[in-house]
Amino acid sequence: xxxxxPCVRNVSAGLRPRIAPTKISGLSPRLTxxxxxxxxxxxxxxxxxxxxxxxxxxxxxxxxxxxxASPGILAKGLALRLExxxxxxxxxxxxxxxxxLGWEGxxxxxxxxxxxxxxxxGLTINHFDFYRFEEPEEFEDAGFQDEFRPGAVCAxxxxxxxxxxxxxxxxxxxxxxxxxxxxxxxxxQSPLGRxxxxxxxxxxxxxxxx
Numbered sequence: 001x002x003x004x005x006p007c008v009r010n011v012s013a014g015l016r017p018r019i020a021p022t023k024i025s026g027l028s029p030r031l032t033x034x035x036x037x038x039x040x041x042x043x044x045x046x047x048x049x050x051x052x053x054x055x056x057x058x059x060x061x062x063x064x065x066x067x068x069a070s071p072g073i074l075a076k077g078l079a080l081r082l083e084x085x086x087x088x089x090x091x092x093x094x095x096x097x098x099x100x101l102g103w104e105g106x107x108x109x110x111x112x113x114x115x116x117x118x119x120x121x122g123l124t125i126n127h128f129d130f131y132r133f134e135e136p137e138e139f140e141d142a143g144f145q146d147e148f149r150p151g152a153v154c155a156x157x158x159x160x161x162x163x164x165x166x167x168x169x170x171x172x173x174x175x176x177x178x179x180x181x182x183x184x185x186x187x188x189q190s191p192l193g194r195x196x197x198x199x200x201x202x203x204x205x206x207x208x209x210x
Contacts, residue, residue, distance in 0.1 A: 043194060044188075045200070046183065046185040046186065047184055049182040054181070054182075055092050055184075057207070058096070059094065059095070059097040066097070066153060067101070069192065074123075077148055077149050080155040080171050080172075081172040081173065082094070083172060083173065089175045089182050090173075093175065101118075103125075110128060111129045114128065114142065124153070125153050127157075128154065129156075129158060130162045131158040133162060136162050145167070169193075170196075171187070171188055173186050186200070
């Protein structure tokens with residue numbers, strides 16, 4: 001049966017710096033949540049994703065939060081930075097989010113095309129991969145700056161290859177291999193990003209299964 005985990009809630013300002021991250025004890029070994037007390041809890045979230053279904057679940061919750069935050073995205077757009085080595089699950093996460101948003105077509109990695117675009121859920125999801133960039137100026141030469149616009153969610157892989165031309169991120173999602181599964185670490189870099197991350201954290205905790 002589902003096991004309800006502690007809700008992630010915002011905390012007041014004025015947290016002391018340089019405090020070691022705190023591990024919340026007593027959680028299911030299948031889903032472990034770590035929170036850092038160095039920053040407000042809505043700025044940082046991480047969890048273990050032992051099975052592919054956990055990555056899909058996170059992607060679905062992310063899609064739900066994109067829909068919930070759609071007024072802000074329609075007004076300003078959203079820059080979503082995806083970090084992780086090859087095979088870490090970046091495309092799997094995006095695929096799960098797109099399915100939740102109603103996309104029924106193929107979802108493939110944009111490694112060779114550089115950009116795959118999916119209009120769904122009343123938003124435009126732009127999935128970039130800059131792995132093949134030889135110079136960061138290629139970002140400007142391709143006109144990709146124009147895709148970072150109101151109503152668009154721009155998810156970028158290998159973002160460092162497009163610096164300094166890439167617009168600042170609202171949310172960063174870092175995926176890594178952990179045992180036979182994965183680990184995700186999410187941080188927010190803007191007010192809209194914090195709003196999405198706070199709600200995502202609470203949704204994850206309320207639906208996590210033992």
